[in-house]
Amino acid sequence: MLGYYLTLALRSFRRNRVLTALMVLTLALGIGACMTTLTVFHVLSGDPIPGKSDRLFHVQLDPEPLATYVPGAEPDSQLTRFDAEALLRDRHATRQVMMTGGGGIIEAEDGAVRPFLESMRYTSADFFAMFDVPFLHGQGWTAQDDAGRGRVAVIGRTLNDKLFGGADSVGRQVRVDGTALRIVGVIDDWLPRPKFYDLNTGRFDGQEHLFLPFSTAIDLKMGTSGSSNCFGGAPTNDSRALNAPCTWIQYWVELEDPAQADAFKAYLANYSAQQKAAGRFERPANVRLRSVMDWLDHRKVVPGDVRLQLWLALGFLLVCLVNTVGLLLAKFLRRGGEIGVRRALGAARRDVFVQAIVESGTVGIAGGLLGLGLAQAGLWAVRQRPTDYAALAHLDGAMLLLTFVLALVTSIAAGLLPAWRSMQIAPALQLKSQ
Amino acid sequence: MHVHPIVSSLRRHRTAALLIVLEIALTCAIVCNALFLIGERIDAVRRPSGIAERELLQIRLSGIGPQTDAGARTREDLAALRAVPGVVGATVTNQLPFYRFSSSNSGVSLTADQAQPTLHAARYHADETTIATLGIRLVAGRDFLPDEYMDVAEVEALDGSEGMRGATIVTASMAERLFPGEQAVGRTVYFGPIPLTIVGIAESLARPSPSDGEGTFSFLLPIRLHYNNGGTYLIRVSDPARRDAVLAAAVAALEAVDPDRLILAHSAYEAIRADYFRNDREMIGLLSTVSIVLLVVTAFGIVGLASFWVQQRTRQIGVRRALGATRAQILRHFQIENFLLTSTGIVLGMALAYALNQLMMGRYELPRLPLAYLPVCTVLLWALGQAAVLWPALRAAAISPAIATRAA
Numbered sequence: 001m002l003g004y005y006l007t008l009a010l011r012s013f014r015r016n017r018v019l020t021a022l023m024v025l026t027l028a029l030g031i032g033a034c035m036t037t038l039t040v041f042h043v044l045s046g047d048p049i050p051g052k053s054d055r056l057f058h059v060q061l062d063p064e065p066l067a068t069y070v071p072g073a074e075p076d077s078q079l080t081r082f083d084a085e086a087l088l089r090d091r092h093a094t095r096q097v098m099m100t101g102g103g104g105i106i107e108a109e110d111g112a113v114r115p116f117l118e119s120m121r122y123t124s125a126d127f128f129a130m131f132d133v134p135f136l137h138g139q140g141w142t143a144q145d146d147a148g149r150g151r152v153a154v155i156g157r158t159l160n161d162k163l164f165g166g167a168d169s170v171g172r173q174v175r176v177d178g179t180a181l182r183i184v185g186v187i188d189d190w191l192p193r194p195k196f197y198d199l200n201t202g203r204f205d206g207q208e209h210l211f212l213p214f215s216t217a218i219d220l221k222m223g224t225s226g227s228s229n230c231f232g233g234a235p236t237n238d239s240r241a242l243n244a245p246c247t248w249i250q251y252w253v254e255l256e257d258p259a260q261a262d263a264f265k266a267y268l269a270n271y272s273a274q275q276k277a278a279g280r281f282e283r284p285a286n287v288r289l290r291s292v293m294d295w296l297d298h299r300k301v302v303p304g305d306v307r308l309q310l311w312l313a314l315g316f317l318l319v320c321l322v323n324t325v326g327l328l329l330a331k332f333l334r335r336g337g338e339i340g341v342r343r344a345l346g347a348a349r350r351d352v353f354v355q356a357i358v359e360s361g362t363v364g365i366a367g368g369l370l371g372l373g374l375a376q377a378g379l380w381a382v383r384q385r386p387t388d389y390a391a392l393a394h395l396d397g398a399m400l401l402l403t404f405v406l407a408l409v410t411s412i413a414a415g416l417l418p419a420w421r422s423m424q425i426a427p428a429l430q431l432k433s434q
Numbered sequence: 435m436h437v438h439p440i441v442s443s444l445r446r447h448r449t450a451a452l453l454i455v456l457e458i459a460l461t462c463a464i465v466c467n468a469l470f471l472i473g474e475r476i477d478a479v480r481r482p483s484g485i486a487e488r489e490l491l492q493i494r495l496s497g498i499g500p501q502t503d504a505g506a507r508t509r510e511d512l513a514a515l516r517a518v519p520g521v522v523g524a525t526v527t528n529q530l531p532f533y534r535f536s537s538s539n540s541g542v543s544l545t546a547d548q549a550q551p552t553l554h555a556a557r558y559h560a561d562e563t564t565i566a567t568l569g570i571r572l573v574a575g576r577d578f579l580p581d582e583y584m585d586v587a588e589v590e591a592l593d594g595s596e597g598m599r600g601a602t603i604v605t606a607s608m609a610e611r612l613f614p615g616e617q618a619v620g621r622t623v624y625f626g627p628i629p630l631t632i633v634g635i636a637e638s639l640a641r642p643s644p645s646d647g648e649g650t651f652s653f654l655l656p657i658r659l660h661y662n663n664g665g666t667y668l669i670r671v672s673d674p675a676r677r678d679a680v681l682a683a684a685v686a687a688l689e690a691v692d693p694d695r696l697i698l699a700h701s702a703y704e705a706i707r708a709d710y711f712r713n714d715r716e717m718i719g720l721l722s723t724v725s726i727v728l729l730v731v732t733a734f735g736i737v738g739l740a741s742f743w744v745q746q747r748t749r750q751i752g753v754r755r756a757l758g759a760t761r762a763q764i765l766r767h768f769q770i771e772n773f774l775l776t777s778t779g780i781v782l783g784m785a786l787a788y789a790l791n792q793l794m795m796g797r798y799e800l801p802r803l804p805l806a807y808l809p810v811c812t813v814l815l816w817a818l819g820q821a822a823v824l825w826p827a828l829r830a831a832a833i834s835p836a837i838a839t840r841a842a
Contacts, residue, residue: 305717
């Protein structure tokens with residue numbers, strides 16, 4: 001029976017070509033717009049480190065003065081150097097890392113490449129194990145390098161290609177801001193998106209190509225990047241000094257389970273209390289410990305414009321849907337006579353209903369296919385834009401499936417009312433009016 | 435023509451009529467809000483900067499390795515830049531209006547021991563030529579005096595802020611917030627514990643990132659930066675049409691001073707500004723496109739349903755024509771019918787538009803939808819409805835009275 005209904009549907013399309021084309025196009029536009037924005041939203045709200053995101057936590061303390069304290073207010077998102085170094089020394093988590101973004105001029109060992117500016121990360125030894133960084137050659141540096149301000153560096157694959165033609169460069173040297181650093185590891189392509197561990201230095205496009213111990217970078221007075229917030233009464237000349245009242249360091253810990261997370265939070269509160277007793281902190285303990293996804297959510301990593309676009313597209317789909325309902329209704333009721341005849345010849349109401357749903361479902365599939373094409377075009381257009389997340393806008397399997405579900409659900413929803421109305425057509429009345 | 439028979443004929447097509455009303459209401463709500471958002475973004479993009487935008491070029495440099503005397507090198511650079519043909523001024527400053535890459539802001543207080551600063555404002559560093567080169571207009575007071583300027587190295591070398599004081603120039607909007615209705619020139623404000631005397635009022639100077647707060651709260655400090663300490667060169671040209679040529683010559687001049695440096699960026703100021711507002715411009719494009727497509731889809735929906743009605747009522751129309759109704763009367767029947775549906779949709783849509791705006795006000799910190807957008811949307815949708823119904827209505831009017839005598 002279904003095959004017969006399909007034939008009927010196709011025949012009816014041929015009879016009302018313009019109307020059918022209009023319905024398919026309307027649905028396709030709605031679905032295309034929705035899928036484009038949904039995909040962008042999906043990509044931007046994705047998990048940058050799946051499998052581990054619930055075990056990595058972002059740490060916040062509140063070192064600011066009491067005078068500006070508002071109870072319950074969010075503490076600064078970064079730590080002071082003093083606190084970060086203290087927590088790192090205590091080693092209360094399975095793994096812990098302090099870091100900041102930076103940059104400097106890189107010169108090749110042999111001077112074959114013109115010096116160039118590169119984005120860097122100044123961090124501590126656990127960074128690589130904590131964030132599952134894949135190594136091509138060598139490995140990360142050790143805690144001894146951190147303590148001894150070792151002149152070591154880990155470089156990224158693209159930088160390795162640029163400086164050493166892709167060869168294993170472990171043991172060779174790279175000059176950063178005039179100082180020679182020994183390469184201990186080369187990492188493979190690695191680009192968590194968003195760059196959750198530091199949202200201040202390019203959330204979706206901020207790739208770093210060179211990593212070196214934080215202590216070394218401080219020792220060499222290398223330039224930092226990102227945000228820095230100084231809160232002391234007097235202007236500070238060196239915001240990076242150990243005792244400067246400035247927050248500028250990101251601090252992350254790895255904890256095995258909720259129990260350990262609770263214990264770590266208690267430790268942070270305890271640390272705050274100690275600092276207060278020592279006169280460094282003035283406010284009551286005000287700490288935060290957020291997992292990766294909580295952190296991304298808190299920092300509103302999905303831009304407001306993207307959310308707005310998503311709502312706009314959903315509204316647009318709704319209008320397209322109402323429009324399709326109207327057109328389908330017009331189409332079915334126009335065939336009142338035909339349906340009357342079928343009913344008079346013994347077709348049950350159910351049959352008429354099913355036939356109508358099959359017809360609108362077919363419109364939906366056609367609309368979905370065209371909508372998929374439009375979504376691809378839409379995503380292509382997104383990729384041409386200069387926004388930092390543009391390159392990420394690609395349709396994946398899940399989104400592909402969702403397109404078809406959306407198309408089918410939409411069109412069947414659109415067909416329900418017209419199908420119900422055509423089912424109500426009384427056979428006798430229609431025959432008489434003929 | 436009476437409205438009554440139209441309403442009663444619509445009653446016979448309750449579902450279809452309701453669908454049209456619903457579609458118009460939804461379209462009205464979305465388009466109304468979209469137009470409002472477009473207006474907001476256009477206002478943002480057009481925001482004035484307070485500087486001579488078309489005549490300014492920016493060059494950023496970085497030294498390779500430690501720079502021993504960046505202050506002296508900066509003076510050399512500026513002299514070389516001023517010697518480039520077509521250049522009328524060159525200066526070094528720390529930031530620019532509408533600059534995505536960095537911004538420095540500071541709290542400013544009315545007393546030295548205030549817990550919370552009175553306001554936060556963008557802190558611009560100026561040398562002797564900054565105000566003239568940028569084209570900042572002073573509306574009161576004076577420019578900095580020669581002995582008020584300090585080198586950034588001197589400032590950094592100071593141990594503590596004991597006994598420090600200085601001069602500042604603030605924007606008119608910031609002065610008004612600090613001293614409402616009063617003369618601000620000569621008054622003292624505090625930058626941390628440091629007293630600053632307001633010596634001049636600038637007409638306007640936008641912040642690097644207006645989203646940091648009040649978009650025109652800015653103040654200038656007479657501190658000479660150097661290129662390797664967050665300083666960026668700004669060049670003013672005499673003829674904006676020759677900007678690109680002058681920029682190339684200026685870069686060459688800097689490389690001649692010291693080839694062992696990296697030019698990090700060089701562009702016309704207008705490109706920097708355009709980059710800052712690129713997302714807003716894209717949203718304007720996107721919202722406009724969606725609005726237009728939405729209106730087209732709605733129009734097609736009206737055409738589809740109206741054609742269906744005409745077809746269904748062919749005989750009825752024939753009878754009316756046979757009984758003496760003119761073509762114009764038939765045409766008007768469909769036009770008035772559409773006007774009634776559209777108007778109902780608009781009324782419903784206005785309520786929806788307001789609800790949607792309330793929702794966005796909460797989520798996206800948008801202002802309230804101004805009432806002026808409502809008549810605009812109303813006229814737009816009336817026009818759309820009439821245009822969409824015209825073709826089916828003309829077809830209806832073309833039905834010959836002879837149809838009435840034909841059996842189905």
